[in-house]
Amino acid sequence: MSAKIKYTNEALGDVKVIKDFLPSPAELSFNEEAVKVTLSLSKKSVDFFKSEAAKNHTQYQRMIRRLVDAYVTSHSEP
Structure with missing residues (x-):
């Protein structure tokens, strides 16, 4: 890993920023019915x-x- 990385100042093209939809670890501690997999x-x-x-x-x-x-909730169709 001694090779240096060369960075260029090129346009990124179509960049799309998406909303952070993932919950924090504290929000992941609810009870719900489950199916074993x-x-x-x-x-x-x-x-x-x-x-x-x-x-x-x-x-x-x-x-x-x-x-x-x-x-699943964030990607389900309304």
Whole structure:
């Protein structure tokens, strides 16, 4: 990694800023009916959610479920 990166001052083209729709970790700790699924996640992601769940006194699986629910809500058609 000794090669230097050369930056240019080029136009970015069509850049679109999207609203940050993801909830904070504290907002991911609600109770809701669940369906069990098998899902493989990266160790980094699971460690993050376990850490945040401990800070917010909740379960990390519940936080992941709420994150997926928030994504679905923000991308569902009205």
